[in-house]
Amino acid sequence: MTTKPLDDAALDQLFRTARTYNGYTDQPVSEAELRAIWDLMKMGPTSANQMPARLVWCVSDEAKAKLAAAASEGNRPKILAAPVSVVIGMDTDFHEHLPELFPHADARSWFVGNEALRNESAFRNSSLQGGYFILAARALGLDTGPMSGFDAKQVEAAFFADQPTVRANFISTLGHGDPATIFARSPRPAFEKFNRLA
Template sequence: MMTVLNDATLDQIFRTARSYNGYTDAPVSESDLHAIWELMKWGPTSANQLPGRFVWCTSDAAKAKLAECCSAQNAPKVLNAPVTVIIGMDRDFHNYLPELFPHVDAKAWFDGNAELRAASAFRNSTLQGAYFIIAARALGFDTGPMSGFDAGKVDAAFFADTPSVTTNFISTLGHGDPATIFDRLPRPAFEKFNSIA
């Protein structure tokens, strides 16, 4: 039986966690990136589709290339963060289903149906992006997920060799600088946006 996580853990992942606009000089190593992946990969996706494709921009060259695709407001965030992650989505994810979901012929569900593959890739890569944020926070890192970029330019710059992959969103990653966050924004009470049927 599952147990409730303690308040300190829940605070770190949700209640006191923030989206950061800037980071300290504390490094993020390649082994840290692997640790985040090894945790987040266990998050559920429909039929274990795992359509997310991640580019971890760690070099100055990669971050500069990505910054050129971003809005004027977001480009400095990308350049100054230790890492910026491109969360992509592979519309041909179904080709991996014989390996990832082997007990039925799940690939056949998507063969010849580009519209279904696109919808599934978007939905499930978004889930994987959320798992990335949760895993990073659980391991002591901070993130800054964002829109504010030209997806077509990002695709051309980073996914030209894999045309079935397109960009979903991007996120900075590091150890957040508290001076770069805004005041906490409100969250509504349950009754405002929820109903029980």
């Protein structure tokens, strides 16, 4: 299969004109759309197909209230008002699933007894998956508002109490963005500022 560059409309939707939204319209987000996001984002590459991300899609008022209670004061109203708010967690015992997810080698053995390596890999690869979540949502015509600004331990207690090896990475709102809620775009540096050819 030969890949070709996406056209400008697709590049705009994914990157150039896409924005981080602080608020959304009243248009709902369906469970089918959430599943469609997952079905796209799960195809993104992770090291040895680790796929450590564990998502909680907060669609009920009760779930959003629990998440908002763990968030900073500025983030609480965004979480409560969004059609969906999402917890992107990471399972530090992801290696237990590698016999199924990466059957080409005994990848599980690489991580047994090495908690530091598992933590590092879980953080790196769940962050990658979080990026895929944002791009998948944009590709499907939805908008996101990724954020830090929350008490990770409180989020874990509220949503992962039954999964003690899962830690919170970041959270995001999700919906159809309201253009009135975005700021002027912040600067983006030229290639030469932060890149070099070696």
